[in-house]
Amino acid sequence: MTQAKTICGKTLATVIDGEVKEAIASLHASFGKTPKLTVVVVGDDPASAIYVNNKVKRCRKVGIESEKLALDANITQAGLTQVIRDLSADPENHGILLQLPLPNGMNAREILHEIAPEKDVDGFHPLNFGSFMAGAQDALAPCTPQGCLRLLKTVIDDFHGKDATVIGCSNIVGKPMAELLLQQGCSVTSVHHLSHDIKGKVRAADIIVAAAGSPHLVKAEWVKPGAVVIDVGINRLRDLGNGKSGIVGDVDFDAVSKIASAITPVPGGVGPLTISYLLVNTVRAFAHQIGADELQL
Secondary structure, eight states: OOOEEEOOOOHHHHHHHHHHHHHHHHHHHHOOOOEEEEEEEOOOHHHHHHHHHHHHHHHHHTTOEEEEEEEEHHHHHHHHHHHHHHHHOOOTOEEEEEEEETTOOOOOHHHHHOHHHHHHTSSOOOHHHHHHHHOOOTTTOOOHHHHHHHHHHOOOOOTTTTTEEOOOTTTTHHHHHHHHHHHTEEEEEETTTTTTOOOHHHOOEEEEOOOOOOOOOOOOOGSOOOOOOOOOOEHHHHSSSHHHHOEHHHHHHHHHHTHHHHHHHOSSSHHHHHHHHHHHHHHHHHHHHOOOOOOOO
């Protein structure tokens, strides 16, 4: 029995960050400008604070000016909407990221729709999402699926005709992931909590992307020998069986790694790539706004 190759997201993220840094230096040499990203945080959720600080650090490391705009949890929907509108109208600000979740009582979808589409680095605005799903190659697409595809390309040379199953159908991961795989020439099956025979549909796949938010959902018997498995899940468990808490994915890594040909770990797999493609989207948005030629990122 062979052990699956572990696809290291941290290593690949370093490569992508280097590409982004080079692109920014080239744009600055030609236009004399630097991209700026503003991350809007409402309230003091500890998990969000850690994630946002990581984003800000990664931005600064590659040469993106990054500002964290921390707002009180008691801000009104109207107040937050005005903040987003002001940032959208600011020509010196090239990207806006609204950190989710928002405090209870706020309509995140309505506020996300207030972000100017050209500054929507998450790719959540309906104009960007719709353009991407319609096949536009220049649309700002959600970050995590882009990262998943880049990870897959490290172990798959030719996607044509491969069977892929995506577990989960959110607008953030599941749907755009399925679209990216279709664009690569895969036959794609999307499954969710209402699907019949999920195990059978997953086991038929050459490529499995698990994004259900359910710890250790994908067992070894769900995976056919040689499949490539991308685990998007981030689930915090209070007890990992040793009395300690920790983070696990949607895939039973230890068991599945004995069946699959390649697999991403949690943590250290998809997560670093999500931030990398936030940087990529920020530079793409910046280049578009200053009238630069299309970037190869």
